[in-house]
Amino acid sequence: MNDPIIVVENVSKIYRLGAVSVPALFEVTLEIASGEMVCIMGKSGSGKSTLLRQLSLIDRPSAGRILLHGQEVTHLAERHRTLLRLSSLGYVFQEYALIPELTAWENVFLPAMMLGEARAAAYRRRAHDLLEQVGLGERARHRPRELSGGEQQRVAIARALINSPTIVFADEPTANLDSIAGATVMQTLTRLNRDTGVTIVFVSHDPDDGAYASRLVHLGDGRLIDLGPAADTPAADTPAADTPAADTPAAGGAS
Amino acid sequence: MRLLANIRVAAFLAARSLIRGNAGVSLLSILMMAVIFISVLFLPSLISGAIEAITTQITSTTASDLLISPGAGAQIITEKTAYLDEVRAASGVAAATSTLRIGTEIAHGSESNAWGVDAIDPASYAAVFTSPGHLVEGTYLDPDDTTGILLGIDIAGADDTTLRAYANSLKTVHPGDTVEVTLAGGARAPFTVRGIYRNYFPLSDAGAFVTEAAAARLLPQSLNTANRVYVKAAAGTTSDQLVSAVTGIRPGLKYQTPEQLTAAIQDQIDTFDLINNIMRVISLLVAAITVFIVTYVDLAARRRQIGIERAIGIRSGAIVGSYLIKAVVTAGIGILLGLAAFVLAIIPYVAAHPFRFPNGPVALVFDPRITAQNVVILLLVALFSALIPTWRTVTMKILDAIWGT
Ligand SMILES: Nc1ncnc2c1ncn2[C@@H]1O[C@H](COP(=O)(O)OP(=O)(O)OP(=O)(O)O)[C@@H](O)[C@H]1O
Numbered sequence: 048m049n050d051p052i053i054v055v056e057n058v059s060k061i062y063r064l065g066a067v068s069v070p071a072l073f074e075v076t077l078e079i080a081s082g083e084m085v086c087i088m089g090k091s092g093s094g095k096s097t098l099l100r101q102l103s104l105i106d107r108p109s110a111g112r113i114l115l116h117g118q119e120v121t122h123l124a125e126r127h128r129t130l131l132r133l134s135s136l137g138y139v140f141q142e143y144a145l146i147p148e149l150t151a152w153e154n155v156f157l158p159a160m161m162l163g164e165a166r167a168a169a170y171r172r173r174a175h176d177l178l179e180q181v182g183l184g185e186r187a188r189h190r191p192r193e194l195s196g197g198e199q200q201r202v203a204i205a206r207a208l209i210n211s212p213t214i215v216f217a218d219e220p221t222a223n224l225d226s227i228a229g230a231t232v233m234q235t236l237t238r239l240n241r242d243t244g245v246t247i248v249f250v251s252h253d254p255d256d257g258a259y260a261s262r263l264v265h266l267g268d269g270r271l272i273d274l275g276p277a278a279d280t281p282a283a284d285t286p287a288a289d290t291p292a293a294d295t296p297a298a299g300g301a302s
Numbered sequence: 303m304r305l306l307a308n309i310r311v312a313a314f315l316a317a318r319s320l321i322r323g324n325a326g327v328s329l330l331s332i333l334m335m336a337v338i339f340i341s342v343l344f345l346p347s348l349i350s351g352a353i354e355a356i357t358t359q360i361t362s363t364t365a366s367d368l369l370i371s372p373g374a375g376a377q378i379i380t381e382k383t384a385y386l387d388e389v390r391a392a393s394g395v396a397a398a399t400s401t402l403r404i405g406t407e408i409a410h411g412s413e414s415n416a417w418g419v420d421a422i423d424p425a426s427y428a429a430v431f432t433s434p435g436h437l438v439e440g441t442y443l444d445p446d447d448t449t450g451i452l453l454g455i456d457i458a459g460a461d462d463t464t465l466r467a468y469a470n471s472l473k474t475v476h477p478g479d480t481v482e483v484t485l486a487g488g489a490r491a492p493f494t495v496r497g498i499y500r501n502y503f504p505l506s507d508a509g510a511f512v513t514e515a516a517a518a519r520l521l522p523q524s525l526n527t528a529n530r531v532y533v534k535a536a537a538g539t540t541s542d543q544l545v546s547a548v549t550g551i552r553p554g555l556k557y558q559t560p561e562q563l564t565a566a567i568q569d570q571i572d573t574f575d576l577i578n579n580i581m582r583v584i585s586l587l588v589a590a591i592t593v594f595i596v597t598y599v600d601l602a603a604r605r606r607q608i609g610i611e612r613a614i615g616i617r618s619g620a621i622v623g624s625y626l627i628k629a630v631v632t633a634g635i636g637i638l639l640g641l642a643a644f645v646l647a648i649i650p651y652v653a654a655h656p657f658r659f660p661n662g663p664v665a666l667v668f669d670p671r672i673t674a675q676n677v678v679i680l681l682l683v684a685l686f687s688a689l690i691p692t693w694r695t696v697t698m699k700i701l702d703a704i705w706g707t
């Protein structure tokens with residue numbers, strides 16, 4: 048369970064806007080083990096989203112390399128990265144990430160459809176099960192505009208999980224939600240991590256969210272900050288199964 | 303396998319977007335394509351209609367399906383009664399008649415002009431040509447009428463100052479009036495106008511006819527001769543088949559089909575075609591711009607959504623495909639609508655209220671081959687116009703698509 052599923056070696060990212068260079072990440076080195084639930088924290092502009100985008104293959108680093116499942120992915124051709132994103136990675140965005148013309152079920156099912164007929168046929172049922180798991184079994188036929196922000200976010204989580212990914216990324220999934228809806232989303236993620244062992248890497252600058260993580264990673268000005276273990280002793284290197292499940296009541300009941 | 307999945311996802315996204323998306327925009331694009339398609343169809347079918355009108359006029363008023371004239375050097379066809387009987391007996395012949403030129407000028411009061419006057423057998427002439435049925439005033443000729451004359455409207459004038467040929471006509475002539483005909487030999491003879499016909503065709507509306515009985519009275523030597531023999535084909539017989547059927551009856555004669563006669567207006571048809579192609583290019587350009595704008599605006603509003611779709615692994619091919627399908631389906635529905643309106647409403651309406659062209663009433667002619675061609679071209683135009691903006695959107699960086707400005 049402790050083999051690193053994500054390896055980050057000296058990754059730097061410099062955004063280039065014409066003549067201007069904006070350094071966002073500076074030689075970040077990091078390992079994340081399979082089954083961990085990692086929260087990336089830091090001030091605004093510290094490079095959290097940038098790091099997540101490098102890990103989730105949405106962007107490419109300027110230097111350094113990233114390995115997912117031991118495979119070097121930084122220099123992979125775009126279509127292979129697309130296939131990896133589709134089949135092995137899940138992604139939950141901050142807001143408005145569902146296709147408005149599709150029902151909740153169709154949104155969840157779409158990535159399975161993209162994998163081909165064989166996968167799709169088997170996954171029709173799974174899309175329903177996933178909606179049940181995020182507490183939206185009754186809302187399968189509803190369109191995004193008929194769902195609350197928190198419900199949409201949980202549909203997005205179900206969509207991220209449809210192809211049985213090994214890692215799910217989430218960039219401030221609760222930032223647009225009130226604290227109750229946010230808590231429901233975080234509980235849903237925690238429970239999935241605990242029940243299925245899926246690795247979860249999420250970004251937050253809400254210290255409360257950190258409580259859901261098995262490990263905190265702090266970023267400051269594009270660098271990893273070693274805060275010392277004191278603050279998060281229980282989470283530091285603990286596998287997901289032992290996370291503070293005590294203060295996470297069963298997810299899905301919230302409206 | 304990948305391609306199949308791309309197509310399935312593309313079709314799925316396109317269908318959902320068409321059904322659940324902005325109905326107003328879809329409806330407007332469909333309507334726009336319908337109007338464009340009608341405009342693409344209209345001109346060529348009008349031109350076909352005009353060409354068909356000319357051909358019909360030539361066959362039904364001036365040349366019939368086969369025009370037989372004396373061979374080189376000869377002026378007349380002799381023994382024409384016997385010849386006509388043999389022609390009528392030939393296969394594929396529905397009717398035949400002949401004309402003999404007996405006069406060269408007609409005068410009334412101070413007005414006169416050089417018009418040919420032909421002697422006809424009223425019964426067989428009416429079986430071949432439509433003029434006798436298109437009388438606007440008076441009556442047709444009786445076979446034993448030796449003093450009557452039938453005039454075309456462009457000769458009589460009939461006080462119709464709206465006639466294009468009015469200035470050169472006899473202007474005020476009506477049935478009952480007497481006109482002077484200058485005969486082939488130079489002598490003059492009075493004739494009483496019995497009727498005036500109008501075919502709305504300049505080549506035939508300047509005709510003048512008397513009976514063969516009148517010709518026999520004035521020019522006895524002309525008996526049983528003709529300058530022209532006209533043959534009307536039975537249904538299903540072509541002019542070429544007619545030529546083969548009658549060509550052995552008497553050697554040395556000259557045969558002309560309506561196709562050969564209309565060859566003279568081919569230059570006009572070519573000009574029409576040029577105009578038609580210019581109009582078509584303009585219509586297609588309008589179609590291209592319409593589809594481009596609709597797709598472009600649609601995409602601009604969905605740039606972030608498309609970025610997210612790509613981020614979660616939906617392949618660009620599927621996304622591009624969905625927009626192409628949307629554009630082609632919208633265009634296809636528009637085309638069908640336009641086609642239905644054209645075939646079920648516009649063509650019947652114009653058939654009931656034909657355009658008045660100089661060569662006669664013109665209806666719209668529907669050409670399936672040209673229509674099919676235009677359908678394909680319009681669909682291709684829609685496809686490429688949608689492809690350009692879609693391709694631009696799916697090739698931009700995901701980062702810029704989702705988080706860019
Ligand atoms: N696409 C981009 N182009 C140029 N600069 C960028 C881009 N995205 C981020 N940056 C810059 O990189 C730095 C890190 O940004 P990033 O979005 O990773 O921060 P963050 O930690 O996620 O902040 P926040 O908490 O506000 O979301 C910032 O200085 C930002 O301005």
Ligand SMILES: [Mg+2]
Binds near residue numbers: 095096097218
């Ligand atoms: Mg961020």
